[in-house]
Amino acid sequence: MSPIVSITNLSKTYGSGFRALKNVSLDIQPGEILALLGPNGAGKTTLISIICGIVNASGGSVTVDGYDIRRDYRQTRSRIGLVPQELSLGAFEKVWHTLCFSRGLFGKPPNPAYIEQVLKDLTLWDKRNNMLMMLSGGMKRRVLIGKALAHEPMVLFLDEPTAGVDVELRQEMWALVRRLRASGVTIILTTHYIEEAEAIADRVGVINQGELLLVDDKDALMHKLGKRQLVIELETPLTTLPGELAAWKLELSEGGDKLAYTYDPHKAHTGIHELLQALADNGLVIKDVQTTQTSLEEIFVKLVKGKDEKR
Numbered sequence: 001m002s003p004i005v006s007i008t009n010l011s012k013t014y015g016s017g018f019r020a021l022k023n024v025s026l027d028i029q030p031g032e033i034l035a036l037l038g039p040n041g042a043g044k045t046t047l048i049s050i051i052c053g054i055v056n057a058s059g060g061s062v063t064v065d066g067y068d069i070r071r072d073y074r075q076t077r078s079r080i081g082l083v084p085q086e087l088s089l090g091a092f093e094k095v096w097h098t099l100c101f102s103r104g105l106f107g108k109p110p111n112p113a114y115i116e117q118v119l120k121d122l123t124l125w126d127k128r129n130n131m132l133m134m135l136s137g138g139m140k141r142r143v144l145i146g147k148a149l150a151h152e153p154m155v156l157f158l159d160e161p162t163a164g165v166d167v168e169l170r171q172e173m174w175a176l177v178r179r180l181r182a183s184g185v186t187i188i189l190t191t192h193y194i195e196e197a198e199a200i201a202d203r204v205g206v207i208n209q210g211e212l213l214l215v216d217d218k219d220a221l222m223h224k225l226g227k228r229q230l231v232i233e234l235e236t237p238l239t240t241l242p243g244e245l246a247a248w249k250l251e252l253s254e255g256g257d258k259l260a261y262t263y264d265p266h267k268a269h270t271g272i273h274e275l276l277q278a279l280a281d282n283g284l285v286i287k288d289v290q291t292t293q294t295s296l297e298e299i300f301v302k303l304v305k306g307k308d309e310k311r
């Protein structure tokens with residue numbers, strides 16, 4: 001399948017001389033949800049802004065559905081919907097009119113049935129005649145999504161869709177993103193929230209200081225870099241580990257009451273069965289057991305930190 005967005009060696013140096021993007025290359029496949037994860041100032045918005053034609057690249061190229069963003073700007077822009085970070089909506093405009101107007105800007109003929117569907121999908125239908133200033137923050141955010149969808153784009157960019165949004169609304173937004181994907185829209189979102197990437201992305205790209213450190217399938221990333229730990233709580237704390245347990249490379253907690261065994265859950269043989277047997281053979285009585293999985297957050301922090309330390 002050809003990528004819907006293809007980014008090749010993209011660079012951006014702002015007028016101040018600051019290099020916000022350094023040779024970024026990335027292919028985005030139709031129908032996927034890609035999360036671009038990175039700390040403040042990593043270059044995420046710059047990347048999106050270049051693809052949407054708001055910022056000019058200093059080098060490299062981008063195609064959308066096979067069209068070049070510079071040469072075929074109108075073709076590419078009409079295929080893209082952008083939901084910006086900031087709420088930038090007129091106060092007195094009505095919801096329905098906002099979406100219809102936005103559609104018109106792209107030269108698309110009116111399609112009330114489509115706009116109705118978008119508003120229903122965004123659960124804004126009963127607010128269609130409300131002025132924007134009468135809406136809650138969460139509703140305004142959904143109007144921004146509706147505006148971005150009004151011209152039927154193939155690719156939707158969401159810049160920090162849930163920044164400053166409460167937990168309930170965040171879950172609602174995630175469900176909405178999934179529904180949009182199911183309707184065939186490719187979604188690229190930027191986020192600081194690792195749990196957001198973990199919850200909805202098919203692939204995760206990590207950006208730091210203008211560089212794309214990696215892009216990988218979310219599950220593969222967790223699989224490759226994630227580790228699982230079995231934490232065993234003992235009835236009686238230990239001062240030292242019995243030599244017979246050396247093979248498991250256990251970590252003994254400070255108080256001596258917990259043993260941590262790190263293993264690969266994807267291996268046919270994890271060694272847990274033998275470990276439990278060896279504990280019993282050494283007269284160690286287990287009080288409790290617990291398993292923990294490295295989160296995407298830990299993986300992300302390790303990646304970004306590792307890169308910073310090399311500088």
Ligand SMILES: Nc1ncnc2c1ncn2[C@@H]1O[C@H](COP(=O)(O)OP(=O)(O)OP(=O)(O)O)[C@@H](O)[C@H]1O
Nearest residue numbers: 014016018020038039040041042043044045046047
């Ligand atoms: N117009 C500009 N002129 C100069 N530097 C800029 C300009 N716009 C952005 N930058 C710088 O480029 C870097 C990347 O900014 P960008 O907004 O792309 O980051 P981001 O990853 O989206 O950050 P955040 O998560 O905080 O939104 C930052 O250091 C920023 O200060």
